[in-house]
Amino acid sequence: EKGGYDTFMEKEIHDQPQAVADTLLGRTDESGALVLDELRISEEQLRAVDKIIVVACGTAAYAGMVAKYAIEHWARLPVEVALAHEFRYADPVVDERTLVVSISQSGETMDTLMAVKHANEMGALTVSICNTHGSTIPRESDAVLYTHAGPEIAVASTKAFLAQITAAYILGLYLAQLRGGSYAEGAQAVMRDLHEIPGKIEELLTRMDRVVEMANFMADTRSVLFLGRNVGFPVAMEGALKLKELAYIHAEGFAAGELKHGPIALIDAGQPVFVIVPAPDTPHELHKKVVSNIQEIRARGARTLVIAHDGDEDVVPFASEVIRIPQCPPLLAPLLAVVPLQVFALHLSTAKGLDVDQPRNLAKSVTVE
Numbered sequence: 267e268k269g270g271y272d273t274f275m276e277k278e279i280h281d282q283p284q285a286v287a288d289t290l291l292g293r294t295d296e297s298g299a300l301v302l303d304e305l306r307i308s309e310e311q312l313r314a315v316d317k318i319i320v321v322a323c324g325t326a327a328y329a330g331m332v333a334k335y336a337i338e339h340w341a342r343l344p345v346e347v348a349l350a351h352e353f354r355y356a357d358p359v360v361d362e363r364t365l366v367v368s369i370s371q372s373g374e375t376m377d378t379l380m381a382v383k384h385a386n387e388m389g390a391l392t393v394s395i396c397n398t399h400g401s402t403i404p405r406e407s408d409a410v411l412y413t414h415a416g417p418e419i420a421v422a423s424t425k426a427f428l429a430q431i432t433a434a435y436i437l438g439l440y441l442a443q444l445r446g447g448s449y450a451e452g453a454q455a456v457m458r459d460l461h462e463i464p465g466k467i468e469e470l471l472t473r474m475d476r477v478v479e480m481a482n483f484m485a486d487t488r489s490v491l492f493l494g495r496n497v498g499f500p501v502a503m504e505g506a507l508k509l510k511e512l513a514y515i516h517a518e519g520f521a522a523g524e525l526k527h528g529p530i531a532l533i534d535a536g537q538p539v540f541v542i543v544p545a546p547d548t549p550h551e552l553h554k555k556v557v558s559n560i561q562e563i564r565a566r567g568a569r570t571l572v573i574a575h576d577g578d579e580d581v582v583p584f585a586s587e588v589i590r591i592p593q594c595p596p597l598l599a600p601l602l603a604v605v606p607l608q609v610f611a612l613h614l615s616t617a618k619g620l621d622v623d624q625p626r627n628l629a630k631s632v633t634v635e
């Protein structure tokens with residue numbers, strides 16, 4: 267049942283091309299337009315939406331943070347991301363024009379369920395992005411968009427994360443198409459780019475030897491930092507979470523722009539720092555800005571573990587290690603950049619002799635508040 271792999275997590279990492287491909291399947295008609303029949307909310311209601319709030323926990327919340335950048339860009343709708351347990355007991359501004367999108371692999375997370383119920387009571391439209399048919403959260407929501415990652419057994423989420431980003435992107439593109447904004451025509455091109463992602467993940471998974479070696483060398487490491495910017499910021503958070511969960515190592519993700527506002531004080535000789543570098547064609551020269559962050563921390567002695575696209579030579583002078591990911595449009599990069607971080611956490615956990623699939627103190631679905 268582990269498909270020849272040693273652990274469920276390793277199998278599930280290798281399931282990722284399929285998880286993305288299956289989640290993309292059947293979302294477009296012959297003309298290439300998005301069709302979301304399963305959504306069951308009228309086009310009229312969706313056109314009236316003036317704000318989106320994503321509610322989720324943990325990895326699913328990071329998928330929401332990634333989606334925020336894409337949905338705001340494509341659909342020109344404001345998107346907030348709220349941790350479900352914070353949303354419920356704050357005093358969120360929600361009405362019938364608010365679309366509350368919950369993201370949950372299990373569909374049973376109590377914090378997320380309570381947030382959805384709260385949103386329903388306040389009259390919001392609720393959509394569930396969920397991986398588990400027949401689970402509670404989709405039942406309590408007005409509509410559901412299923413991710414098709416297949417069952418996820420390992421406690422640490424991997425393929426569900428990629429499928430959640432994919433489904434949230436489909437929702438964003440669908441809203442863009444409905445609203446007919448400047449990105450409406452672009453939606454079909456993005457779908458084509460998304461269809462190329464599974465092959466690129468496949469390719470990326472063949473390049474992981476050096477990442478495994480790095481993990482094996484680093485079994486005694488006590489702290490690892492992760493930096494990212496734009497869609498790379500939630501990827502940094504997710505990389506840190508994987509390492510905490512699986513290897514019990516202190517790990518923190520930062521927005522690269524925050525460095526000089528405090529975290530750079532943490533950098534001393536030998537401190538390992540993963541840096542997720544934006545695609546070179548990311549707007550607003552973000553690529554250049556992150557490259558200079560690498561330079562700054564390297565000058566202070568950091569061990570820079572740089573995740574960069576094929577062909578990006580600018581990072582080379584400042585990188586202790588370069589981990590290459592295939593080229594892709596900037597907003598799709600999280601679907602690739604997170605993979606080496608998953609593989610790193612998996613192998614560091616193994617190198618420490620820990621139980622990869624069943625980390626201490628954690629349960630696969632958290633059904634209590």
Ligand code: F6R
Pocket residue numbers: 323324325326369370371372373374375378421422423424507511630631632
């Ligand atoms: C991380 C992880 C958790 C879950 C979170 C939400 O690897 O597994 O952070 O992502 O508990 O779970 P679901 O998606 O089932 O609501």
